[in-house]
Every structure is written in structure tokens, then in C-alpha cells.
Amino acid sequence: MESNHVTLNRQLGMREGITITTGTVIGVGLFTTGANCVGIMGAGIILLTFIGLLICILPALMYAEMGAALPYAGGTYNYAKRAISLPVANISAWHYLMALIACCSTESLAFSNYFSWIFKGMGLSVAIDNRIIAAVLMFLFVFINYRGVKLSGRWQNAFVFFFWSVSAVWMLVMIHNIDFSNYLPETLTTFPGFKAWVEILTWIWWCYAGFETCVGMGGEIKYPQINIPRALFLAPFVIFVVNALFQWFLAGLVPAASHSALAEAAAPYAEGLQMAGYMGFPIVLLCIGVAFGGDFSTMNPGIEAPSRYIYQMGQDGCLPRVFGKLHPKFRTPYIAILTVGIVSFLLILTNSIAFVAQINICSLFWCYIIGFISFWQLRRKEPELKRPYKAPWPVFSTVSSIIIYALMMWSCGWVHVGISFIITACSLVVFYLFARKGSVSQEEIKELQAKEAAMLEEDIPSPAEKAKMDKEYKIWKIAVSVLTVLIIALYIVSFLLK
Secondary structure (H helix, E strand, O other): OOOOOOOOOOOEOHHHHHHHHHHHHOOHHHHHHHHHHHHHHHHHHHHHHHHHHHHHHHHHHHHHHHHHHOOOEOHHHHHHHHHOOHHHHHHHHHHHHHHHHHHHHHHHHHHHHHHHHHHHHOOOOOOOOHHHHHHHHHHHHHHHHHOOHHHHHHHHHHHHHHHHHHHHHHHHHHHHHOOHHHOOHHHHOOOOOHHHHHHHHHHHHHOOOOHHHHHHEHHHEOOHHHHHHHHHHHHHHHHHHHHHHHHHHHHHHOOHHHHHHHHHOOOHHHHHHHHOOOOOHHHHHHHHHHHHHHHHHHHHHHHHHHHHHHHHHHHHOOOOHHHHOOOOOOOOOHHHHHHHHHHHHHHHOOOOHHHHHHHHHHHHHHHHHHHHHHHHHHHHHOOOOOOOOOOOOHHHHHHHHHHHHHHHHHHOOHHHHHHHHHHHHHHHHHHHHHHOOOOOOHHHHHHHHHHHHHHHHOOOOOHHHHHHHHHHHHHHHHHHHHHHHHHHHHHHHHHHHO
16 A cells, blocks of 8 residues: 555544445435325324334444544445455445445435525426536535535535525424324324335435444544544434434425325425425425425535545555555545546436435345444454444444344345446456455555554643533534434324324
8 A cells, every 4th residue: 555645634523434334325315205205104104204213323333433443434344355355345335335426426416406485485486407516416416516625614514504594594484384194193003015015114224324424534534542432322322313214394384185195205305395285485494494405415425435435545555556546635536536526427328216215225235235244243252452432232233233224224125236246246347357366465454453543542632621521512412312312202192192
């Protein structure tokens, strides 16, 4: 591996870890495919949203352990190359690259859908090809990420908090319009067939699947042994709060008889409000929040995270070394960032959210299953590895997560699963034909990571800074805990009032 004169810049804290993790999935997942599920199950979707939370907690904690122990760029690729082998690590990397780049491109298309509804809500007709809007956005986010992780982190916080602020205003405006007769108790007990049920759960799970993004950025998180576990513990609950609350509003505002129409909607929240007769300000306000907050908060890490994989693969010789270069001033993997932008632009040209999203989900399952195996292998092979945080129930967490995630992958259908196998085969062909001879050895991997770990030993917060970090974490925990309990109670009361 070639050494750089510059290194990745550790500028991201716990707050950025949370906003990156939640932002990755809060756009196209919640406001497109996730909202389509309300059209299938009505308010009963809360059960699968809660199950989605449960099946993400232990995986997130496993990643919290690995992220704190090996806090470097590349996430699962980084863990698998040490725990299993470099060829298997390449499989996880290529799948993650496909997943996140696909997510970024679909998010830009989702933005275009909601952006056009801003004008529709005002009674205006603006005919602009969605792909043009999406392409312009792609160039904007490539520029932001090119200029440095500190800048992109600040923008990420701004996007997420803008989204939360606008959403809070919209909810206050709309809450008096909630019709409790739309919360049908029978939707809690009426489910489709098992395979369809698992498929819906898979779409809901996609709304949670952002914890890889946080550890993928591990080389740029400050005090990672503290901040990564805290961010990954809080993030699933934050996502649950946001998802469940928006689903409650969608189910309560749209008449129950019209819920089924949401299943195929391109912009379910905007179209749902139109069905319910809420044109004008309600649609405009919501779409501004979704487009400029939710969608932007997904596009930003959609450029950021996969470029760190490409960078690390370039460093390891699994891709041409040019991808492992950092900008001398901004300390960003600028070649990798430009590459992600170009590939995302090509996917935008397909103008298909559903097809690209299915590829995204299957590839994520490959990446996470390899991650779970890496977690167990690291526990087994390297019990002496310094672990600032240890996930509970390692055997149960590993086995149950692999089974559940494999089952959800099966629900995606054989066409998409078949495509994921083709991606796997291609990644192995690329490695053995082009990367194997120039890539790093297992001994070099451990030696280089030991050097990075030694550098981190000296990077510890001062007592005053640690006290400030602890206070912030405590505030987040209290707020998230209270909101989680309140939202569950809100659904219970809504079904009882019906």
C-alpha cells in the first residue's frame, strides 16, 4: 500500500454520525417505497415498522463494536478483509457500492418527484424532465463532498435539522385534520401471505438500513471509539420515531378507503394529501421539507460513503491506486467522489426508482451478511483485539441476523437475487484477474491498522470535552426514549378511539 502525505480528516462527531445514518434512509425509503407500504397495510404498518426497529438494533450494535475497534474508511469491506479474506471483502465492497450509488440516484429522482409537487400544490404546471433536475443535484453534491468532510458534515446537519423543523411545523398545521376513523384495528390482524408480509417488512427495513454509512465514514469520525457506538445505538430509534410519526399522519389524513391508492404512488405523501383534499399550503410545505431536507440528507451520504470504499480499495490495490489519492488541501478522496458522481448520473438516466431500489436492497443484504460473519470471525480469531464497546449476545445476534436478512433477500424475488449473484461473480472475477497480485496481504492489513490504532490512542478528548460529549449523549437518549414511548402510545390511543 502506498502511503499518502495527507490523511482523512477526523471532523465528524456523534451528531454527524446520527444525521449521516438517519439521512441515508430518510428520503426515498420513508417518502416513497416505505410510504407505499401504508397503501398495503394502512395504519397496521406500525407493527412492521416496530419489527423493523427490532431487527436492526442488534446488527447496529454489532457494527458499533466493529466500528469502534476498527474505525477506518470502508466499513464492512474493512472488517471482512481482516476477519475473512480480501476476495470476500471485495464482494461486500462491490455490493455496497452498487447499493449506495443506486440509492443516491433514486434519491435524486425522488427529489424531482416531490419538487414538481411544490408547483402542483400552488396550481402551477412546470414541465421539466426529472432526470435534468436529478443530474443538476448530483453535480451539486459532488462539489460539496469534493470540498471537504467538515463542509459536507455541516450541510448534512443542516439538511436533517431543516427537515425535522419543517416537518414539525407541518404536523402542527395538519394535526387537527386527523380522522381517527382511518385507524382500523383490523389492519393489525389482517396480513397478506407470508412471502408478501416479508416483502413489505423488507421495504420497511430499507428505511432503517443506514448504519453501514456511519462506519463506512469511520476514518473521519472524531473520537470514534466513543462516537460510533453512541451514534449507532441512537440512530435506529431516531429512524423509528420519524418513520412511525409520518406513517401515523399519512394514515390519519388520507381516508381509509383511499389507502390502497398509495401503494403505487410515485410521491405518496403529496398524492395522499391531494386525495384528502389538502392542496395549496399543506402540500407545498411538506414537499419543501421532503425535497430540500429529507432527499438532500440522503443524497449527501450517498456520494460521501461509497467514495470512502473506493478510496480504501484504491489504497489496498484492489482498484487502481489513483482511487486511493486524497486532495492535498481538502483531504477528500476526490477521484473516488468524482467516480461516484459519474456512475450515479448514468443510473439517473434509467428514470426508474423501483428497479434500482430492488438492486439496492439485495446488495445491502450481501454486504450486511458478510458483515455479520466478519463480526463473529473477529470475536473468534482476535479475542485480544481492543474493543471499546462490546455488542451483547454475539452468537444469537450473528445467527438470528443472518437468518432474518437472508429471508428478506429471498423476498425480493429471483430476478433481483439473481442480479445480486451476478454482481458477486463479477466482483470475484475483477479481483482475481486484475487486483490479486497488487493487493495488500493479511499481514500488511494488520500492520497498517495497528499504526492507525496507535495514532488514535493519542487522540482522546479532554475532561471538559468528554463531559460536553456525555451531556449531549444524555440529552439525545432522553429525547429519543420519550419520543419512542409517546409514538407507540399515540398509535394505541388512535386504534382505541376508533
